[in-house]
Each structure stands twice: as C-alpha cells, then as structure tokens.
Amino acid sequence: MKTYIKKFCETSLVDIGQVGYKNAEIGKLITLLKSTEILIPNGFIITAEAYQYFVKVNFLATPLKQLIESIDKVTYDNLSEKARQARKLIVEGHMPNDLVMAIVDAYDYLFDFTAPKVAIRSSIVVPQVANAAVSGLNDSYFNRKGHSSLLYSVKECFASLFTERAIRYAFENGYQPDEAAMSVGIQEMVRADIGCSGVGFTHFPGHGNEDIIFLKAIWGLGDMINRYKIKPDEYLVFKPSLRMRQGILVERDLGSKCQTLIFADEDDEIHQTLVKDTPLELQETYVLGDIEIRHLSEWALTLEQLYQKPMCFEWAKDGKNHQFYLLQVSPYQVSAYNQQIAGALVHARQSFLPD
Structure with a gap:
C-alpha cells in the first residue's frame, strides 16, 4: 500500500x-x-x-x-x-x-x-x-x-x-x-513573527570547544539568519557555570538586527512574509534575557547528552503564548581553530574561575 x-x-x-x-x-x-x-x-x-x-x-x-x-x-x-x-x-x-x-x-x-x-x-x-x-x-x-x-x-x-x-x-x-x-x-506556525527566533550550537562552531554553548537570536522569523541577511545577537554560555546551577556566565554581542521577517497581512494573496525595518529601540535591545538564555542553553545540554556530538538546533519563541519551540536539529562540522573566539573563552574562564 x-x-x-x-x-x-x-x-x-x-x-x-x-x-x-x-x-x-x-x-x-x-x-x-x-x-x-x-x-x-x-x-x-x-x-x-x-x-x-x-x-x-x-x-x-x-x-x-x-x-x-x-x-x-x-x-x-x-x-x-x-x-x-x-x-x-x-x-x-x-x-x-x-x-x-x-x-x-x-x-x-x-x-x-x-x-x-x-x-x-x-x-x-x-x-x-x-x-x-x-x-x-x-x-x-x-x-x-x-x-x-x-x-x-x-x-x-x-x-x-x-x-x-x-x-x-x-x-x-x-x-x-x-x-x-x-x-x-x-x-x-510558531508566531515568531511577533516573537523571536534563532539557532543554537551545543559546541562553539569556530573550534568545537566543548565548554561553550553558542546562541544566535533575532526578532521575527529565523529565515533571516539562515540566509545571512542580518547580524543577530550572539551569546557565548560557559557550560561549567550553567551546570553549577548558579549564575550563568555569558558573553554577549549586540547584533544590528536591522530588519525583521514577519507575516504578511491576511488579505495579501501574493506575499506570505514581508521584511520590515526593525524599530531602533528593538535594534538596540538584546533579544534574550538571562532566563531565556538559560532555558535555551539547557536545551543544548539535553541535545548534547542525546547525541554525544556537536549539534545545531533551530528554535522560535511564540509572541502570543510566549513559549519556546524546537524546530529542527542537525549535526555540524566544527571549523579550524578561531583565535578571536579562543580569546573570548580565555576571558570567560578568567572571569568565572577563582584565583
């Protein structure tokens, strides 16, 4: 059949x-x-x-x-x-x-x-x-x-x-x-058009460091990240601090997020989505707060435990019910050593670990 x-x-x-x-x-x-x-x-x-x-x-x-x-x-x-x-x-x-x-x-x-x-x-x-x-x-x-x-x-x-x-x-x-x-x-559909979305990596993709979770976030639908059209917010989360269940250690980089992908109007029979300029206030605001960063980082720990290899996952937050959703996952290959991010990792360790 x-x-x-x-x-x-x-x-x-x-x-x-x-x-x-x-x-x-x-x-x-x-x-x-x-x-x-x-x-x-x-x-x-x-x-x-x-x-x-x-x-x-x-x-x-x-x-x-x-x-x-x-x-x-x-x-x-x-x-x-x-x-x-x-x-x-x-x-x-x-x-x-x-x-x-x-x-x-x-x-x-x-x-x-x-x-x-x-x-x-x-x-x-x-x-x-x-x-x-x-x-x-x-x-x-x-x-x-x-x-x-x-x-x-x-x-x-x-x-x-x-x-x-x-x-x-x-x-x-x-x-x-x-x-x-x-x-x-x-x-x-998750109503990320009035919420936010992004991707996460269980290991930092620049060099595969197992101590770092890497998150990207934008306002609106995540296809803008997939097509590399805008610069998202970026977050580096130090896994040892996350696992200690205390304050999580985060390195933040504010992205421009200059455009947002949203749903078109109901009566627009040609377009299902539209790109609009992001209000300046939202461009200058981080998409994720500490609670949300912890939430997504714990997802990364769960996926890491399930797969036992570097994984990338797509997520979205519904702007109506304010719930986070996992959209898809896939393995990824880590690239060659990245000196800039290595420096950020060293700084993170020095900021967190006692003398």
Missing part, C-alpha cells in the same frame, strides 16, 4: 529513506523528548513516495533527466536556465486527486479543521549520500494557510530539488539531482 502521509509522532530514523533526514530527526525528537518540557510544533509529513508518484503521473522523469544531462558541468554557464526550467516543469505539474485528498485530509484532521497557518519545509531524500543533513539546498515556506496555498507550496518544495545550489551539490557528491526525491514537513 502506498504511503503518502506520515505523522511526525509515528516517524523515526528508520524512515529516512521515505521522509529524509530532517523529518526523520523531528520524529525521533518527539519520542525522545516526550518526558521533557521541550515543545515541538505539531504536524505531519508528505513522503518521498508522494513526490515520486507526482513525477510519474506528470511524466516528468524523462524531461527532468534530459535537462540535468544538458547542464555544462565544466563552466555551469547554463545552470541557472536549466534549473529554472526544471522547477517550472514541477510547479506547473498536476497534483493527482488521490494525493490532493491525502494531503488535505491530513491537514484538516490533524489540526481539527482549524486551518492554521503552517510552515512547509523541504526534507531531501538521498539514500546514497551518508550525510544528507545539509541545510540551505532546498526551500521552505512560512505563513501558508488553507488547501490551495498548502498544495502549491508542496509543489514549490518538490521543485526546490532543482535549485542551482542543490544541483551543484548533487554533482559534487556523486549523484544525479533527478535521482533524489523530496519529502515535505508540515508544521503549525
């Missing part, structure tokens, strides 16, 4: 071949963190089998393969145009009725017919690549509501298999882009 839909709570890492690393990891986290206070937005998954069915029904396999084969892999001069044509084929494809009903029913019944705003996230499925936990290759969409918007956004996620960066990544990692598949995660 074909499986087009899976609930996150019924998914684990054994399902990577059907839901991709990102979606499988969220399913795993829901199970592992059930006994903790860490919240994860509710949602469901559209499987890679659904994508493959969509491609088959629209007879896209051959034209996609031909487009990929016609790319100049030496100069990449025609990459942009071929990638655009491939995405156009998918976005203009017909969503078969049984797949439409499977997606719509999951959306309606899981959310009790409340038609909430959702985030629609790509989760690439590349079985032959050991580390498919790559970020930024494929697209995600926010503040989508209702059946039509949901279905179109799913096709946009399918099409993002053929972004220029995704195609080059495929060639560089030994597989053809048209051999991959796409799973899509649908999660209820």
